[in-house]
Amino acid sequence: xxxxxxxxxxxxxxxxxxxxxxxxxxxxxxxxxxxxxxxxxxxxxxxxxxxxxxxxxxxxxxxxxxxxxxxxxxxxxxxxxxxxxxxxxxxxxxxxxxxxxxxxxxxxxxxxxxxxxxxxxxxxxxxxxxxxxxxxxxxxxxxxxxxxxxxxxxxxxxxxxxxxxxxxxxxxxxxxxxxxxxxxxxxxxxxxxxxxxxxxxxxxxxxxxxxxxxxxxxxxxxxxxxxxxxxxxxxxxxxxxxxxxx
Numbered sequence: 001x002x003x004x005x006x007x008x009x010x011x012x013x014x015x016x017x018x019x020x021x022x023x024x025x026x027x028x029x030x031x032x033x034x035x036x037x038x039x040x041x042x043x044x045x046x047x048x049x050x051x052x053x054x055x056x057x058x059x060x061x062x063x064x065x066x067x068x069x070x071x072x073x074x075x076x077x078x079x080x081x082x083x084x085x086x087x088x089x090x091x092x093x094x095x096x097x098x099x100x101x102x103x104x105x106x107x108x109x110x111x112x113x114x115x116x117x118x119x120x121x122x123x124x125x126x127x128x129x130x131x132x133x134x135x136x137x138x139x140x141x142x143x144x145x146x147x148x149x150x151x152x153x154x155x156x157x158x159x160x161x162x163x164x165x166x167x168x169x170x171x172x173x174x175x176x177x178x179x180x181x182x183x184x185x186x187x188x189x190x191x192x193x194x195x196x197x198x199x200x201x202x203x204x205x206x207x208x209x210x211x212x213x214x215x216x217x218x219x220x221x222x223x224x225x226x227x228x229x230x231x232x233x234x235x236x237x238x239x240x241x242x243x244x245x246x
Contacts, residue, residue: 003043003114003182004092006082007033008075009100010050015230020054020100022229024239028057029229032103032242035061040107042114043092047100048082074206075099076181080192083185095188097181103238105180105226113182116152116218124187124215127154127207128180130225133173144177144205146219154217157205178225181207187215 009020009030016022020030030047037045047063049055050070058065066082079097094117096110109128116126129146137143141159148154156162157177166172183191187210197212199205210217229235 001094001114001118002092003094003096004083004087005037005040005043005045005096005098005110006048006079006086007037007045007098007100008048008050008078008082009054010070010075010078011053012050012070013101013230016232016235019229019235021057022235024103024235024242029103029235029238030054030057030100031061033098033100033105034058034063036103036105036107037098037110038063040110042096042110044086046082046086048078050078076188076206077192080188083188090185093185095183095185097183099179099228101229102180102226103229104241106224109178109180109222109226112220112222113180116220117182117184120152120216120218122216123218124184125191125207125210125217126182126220127217128178128220128222128225129175130178130222131173132176133171137176138174144179146175146177148175148219152218152220154207154211154219156211157203157207159203159205175219175221176225177219178222179228191215 011018013019021028047058047065048068049065055065066085068078068081072078083095113126117123138161145158147156197209200208
């Protein structure tokens with residue numbers, strides 16, 4: 001596989017405006033994410049910027065950034081736009097979408113997700129999840145749950161507490177979805193050309209668009225999830241976690 005990693009970033013976050021440039025020990029958050037993506041060593045890393053301020057921050061690292069239309073409807077559309085500008089001949093057959101608000105991301109997670117595409121020839125999109133029995137996470141609609149088969153194929157994603165009951169080992173936990181995606185290039189193109197689907201609109205989860213259109217998603221179960229930054233409290237936690245790693 002020839003892999004391109006794209007990090008979508010925009011300043012207009014609802015809960016934490018300007019978060020790509022939020023300072024974490026002297027570096028903007030987007031710089032931390034960019035450096036971790038580079039450490040994965042899978043291929044070139046591009047930041048898909050909605051605003052020039054983000055591009056300037058990446059230029060300070062001698063990194064690669066691409067300005068995209070700030071009015072694109074989603075981060076996935078921004079990833080595709082940047083991939084098409086960076087690689088118009090489509091020589092990269094895999095595009096990995098790394099969220100720009102995960103400064104504590106373990107580079108190994110990117111590799112694990114990409115490996116699913118190699119392991120499953122019928123996989124269009126690969127992602128990850130963490131098993132949890134934490135009651136707060138199970139009940140929290142902001143924690144997206146991945147419902148998957150024993151082979152790792154996703155059947156559904158939901159904000160509800162699902163599935164119910166216990167598994168074969170007597171466990172009653174759920175799989176907390178991690179928002180990192182590896183797309184086959186043609187699957188990314190197809191996904192972005194599809195209209196929003198009914199379940200996607202109802203659950204506010206765009207990955208359901210893929211499932212409703214018979215695309216196959218596989219999910220790697222990992223040990224720990226990277227902390228996303230959506231609020232000031234999240235930012236302070238990220239600073240604490242990265243204090244001895246900068």
